[in-house]
Amino acid sequence: MNQRLLQGSLRSLVLLYFAVLVALPVFAVYGKGLSLGWEPFWQSVTHPLALDALWLTVQLALLAALINAALGTLTAWVLVRYCFPGRRFLNSLVDLPFALPTAVGGLMILLLLGPNSWLGQTLTSIGWEIVYRPPAIVIAMVFVTFPFVVRNLQPLLEELDPAEEEASYTLGASKALTFRRVILPALLPGLCGGTLLAFSRALAEFGAVVLIAGNLPGQTLVASVYIFGQVESYNPQAAAAVSVVLLTLSFLLLFTMNALFGRRTAR
Amino acid sequence: MRKLSILLVYLIFFVLILAPLGQMALGAWENGWQGFADVFARTDVQHAFWVSGVIVVIVTALNTLFGVLLALLLVRGTWLGRRVRQFANALVDLPFAVSPVIGGLMIILLLGPNTALGTFFESHGIKMVFALPGMVLATLFVTFPLMVREVAPLLQEIGTEQEEAAYTLGAAPWMTFWQVTWPSIRWGVIYGVVLTVARSLGEFGAVLVVSGNIINKTQTATTLVYQEVENFNFVAANAVALALAGLSVLILLGLETAKRRKEVRKHASS
Numbered sequence: 001m002n003q004r005l006l007q008g009s010l011r012s013l014v015l016l017y018f019a020v021l022v023a024l025p026v027f028a029v030y031g032k033g034l035s036l037g038w039e040p041f042w043q044s045v046t047h048p049l050a051l052d053a054l055w056l057t058v059q060l061a062l063l064a065a066l067i068n069a070a071l072g073t074l075t076a077w078v079l080v081r082y083c084f085p086g087r088r089f090l091n092s093l094v095d096l097p098f099a100l101p102t103a104v105g106g107l108m109i110l111l112l113l114g115p116n117s118w119l120g121q122t123l124t125s126i127g128w129e130i131v132y133r134p135p136a137i138v139i140a141m142v143f144v145t146f147p148f149v150v151r152n153l154q155p156l157l158e159e160l161d162p163a164e165e166e167a168s169y170t171l172g173a174s175k176a177l178t179f180r181r182v183i184l185p186a187l188l189p190g191l192c193g194g195t196l197l198a199f200s201r202a203l204a205e206f207g208a209v210v211l212i213a214g215n216l217p218g219q220t221l222v223a224s225v226y227i228f229g230q231v232e233s234y235n236p237q238a239a240a241a242v243s244v245v246l247l248t249l250s251f252l253l254l255f256t257m258n259a260l261f262g263r264r265t266a267r
Numbered sequence: 268m269r270k271l272s273i274l275l276v277y278l279i280f281f282v283l284i285l286a287p288l289g290q291m292a293l294g295a296w297e298n299g300w301q302g303f304a305d306v307f308a309r310t311d312v313q314h315a316f317w318v319s320g321v322i323v324v325i326v327t328a329l330n331t332l333f334g335v336l337l338a339l340l341l342v343r344g345t346w347l348g349r350r351v352r353q354f355a356n357a358l359v360d361l362p363f364a365v366s367p368v369i370g371g372l373m374i375i376l377l378l379g380p381n382t383a384l385g386t387f388f389e390s391h392g393i394k395m396v397f398a399l400p401g402m403v404l405a406t407l408f409v410t411f412p413l414m415v416r417e418v419a420p421l422l423q424e425i426g427t428e429q430e431e432a433a434y435t436l437g438a439a440p441w442m443t444f445w446q447v448t449w450p451s452i453r454w455g456v457i458y459g460v461v462l463t464v465a466r467s468l469g470e471f472g473a474v475l476v477v478s479g480n481i482i483n484k485t486q487t488a489t490t491l492v493y494q495e496v497e498n499f500n501f502v503a504a505n506a507v508a509l510a511l512a513g514l515s516v517l518i519l520l521g522l523e524t525a526k527r528r529k530e531v532r533k534h535a536s537s
Contacts (some may be wrong), residue, residue, distance in 0.1 A: 003440075007440070010336070011340060011344070014333060014336045014337050014340055015340070017333050017337075018333075018337055018355070018358075021404070021407055021408055021411060022358060022359070022361055022362060022408065022411055023358060023361075024377065025370070025373030025374065025376075025377055025408060026361060026365070026373065028373050028376040028377045029369060029372065029373050029376060031376075032376045071279055071283075074272060074275060074276060074279070075276050075279060075280075077272070078272050078273055078275075078276040079276070082269060082272070082273055084273050086277070090276065090277075090280055092519060092520075092523055093280060093284055093285075095519055095522060096284055096515065096516075096519060097284070098465070099465045099469075099515040099516070099518045099519045099522070100469065100511075100512060100515045101468065101469030101470075101471055101488075101489045101492075101508075101511050101515070102367075102469065102471050102472070103469075103471040103489045103490075103492050103493050103508075104291075104469070104489070104492060104508040104511050104512055104515075105287075107291065107492060107496060107504055107505070107508050108287030108288060108290065108291045108508070109287055110496070111287065111290045111291050111294050111501070111505070112286055112287045112290045116501070117290060142283065143283055143284075143287075146283060146284075200363075200364055203366070204364070204365065204366030204367070204369075205366075206366060206367050206368045206471070206472035207367070207471035207472050207489070207493075210493070211493065211496055223366075224366045224367075224368045224369075224472065225368075227366070227368050227369060227372060228368050228472070228475070228476060231368075231371075231372055231375065231476055236372070236375065236376060236379070239372055240372065240376060243366075243369045243372055246366060246369065247364070247365060247366075247369060250364035250365065250366070251361070251364055253364065254360055254361075254363065254364040255357070258357060258360070
């Protein structure tokens with residue numbers, strides 16, 4: 001009897017912890033965002049600067065995700081298929097953006113491309129200003145989300161049966177055709193899952209972006225930095241309203257991913 | 268084709284990861300060894316690392332404990348019903364989808380100075396927001412899925428047969444856990460711990476919002492980097508960031524080891 005009581009209270013404690021820590025805060029944001037009714041919520045969200053920030057974030061995150069889809073596919077392919085010096089080293093390096101604090105990632109890019117480095121100066125002299133401009137935001141997003149596509153594709157590439165490819169070649173298919181008809185379909189779930197993950201992470205990114213974006217309202221101010229600005233200027237309602245939009249978008253992405261690809265993609 | 272793609276991948280890694288890292292390392296040594304040492308002699312820098320350390324320890328301990336328990340509940344808790352568990356399982360991933368800034372905002376909205384809970388704690392002399400408790404909560408929120416997502420699949424994989432055998436032989440639940448379940452999930456838990464340490468050490472957005480970034484009080488190592496950059500004090504920012512990057516590399520090595528052990532375990536048992 002005593003043991004059952006202990007077990008029951010332990011279970012309740014775990015569920016309570018879960019509810020208080022995860023579910024309650026999410027409700028708090030929705031509650032605050034909509035607390036004054038629909039009208040103020042709509043006003044906060046359709047504020048020109050808020051709209052600009054949201055739109056800019058979606059565009060740049062999409063671009064970063066697509067770049068990562070290309071870079072990640074190539075990287076995963078080379079790391080799995082080819083044997084070359086430094087392969088294991090590069091393979092461990094893939095996870096570095098996960099392990100590195102995002103603020104440090106942002107600082108690194110700022111130092112490399114900023115006005116004080118030779119690379120930044122060279123690029124500026126030929127008319128390419130990167131730091132404090134949208135390209136820098138995309139670079140930061142690509143850096144932070146780099147591991148997603150690679151890590152989602154690697155297991156699929158390893159499981160790929162070489163016999164299928166060989167059969168395709170035997171039947172006279174070219175390399176390009178084999179890639180398109182045999183390899184790509186097998187990789188597609190991992191590629192889509194990884195790209196969606198990268199997209200949702202890029203939408204939410206703050207630390208790496210805030211240091212190098214310049215955060216000019218209407219031009220280089222992304223949604224998460226906009227929310228931060230609203231919190232800093234004691235405007236939690238507007239912050240919550242924009243958060244509601246961003247959160248809803250992220251949740252939709254998350255549930256789409258879970259529905260489409262099951263557990264394996266979300267890590 | 269083959270050579271070209273290998274070259275391209277090296278280029279990607281160089282441009283995206285190695286060059287920025289190298290530039291930062293060089294920047295930290297701009298004033299030589301002395302400049303580097305001066306930064307770490309500052310009391311506010313030491314304090315920031317101390318705060319980060321405290322958060323890492325508390326968050327890792329709590330997240331490990333509750334993460335393993337929740338994973339057990341989600342996988343083994345048949346009394347909960349399939350639907351409830353599926354729903355809870357989907358909820359676990361929520362923090363992944365939440366921007367860190369929003370994670371911090373949540374804590375402020377729940378426990379801030381003008382809220383019911385905030386005033387309640389304030390009247391009992393506990394300051395939640397702009398103080399350590401809020402920062403710990405924000406970090407706990409952000410790191411929440413890491414442990415559950417490492418342990419739950421392992422529990423699923425090992426199945427219940429061995430545990431049931433232990434029960435049949437008269438072992439108590441506690442003993443079954445330590446003798447049967449724990450050895451199979453051990454490396455998964457360690458992997459989760461390393462992930463949690465990495466994330467709680469590196470957490471920036473949520474902590475920045477909740478902490479208010481008060482020097483010598485609630486400033487962490489990452490928010491210190493942010494403040495030094497804002498003040499254009501790049502030598503200090505670089506030095507602290509380099510120390511954090513060094514810790515990240517250590518964490519990465521830890522992850523590699525844990526992953527290898529986890530896989531060895533998996534292959535041995537299958």
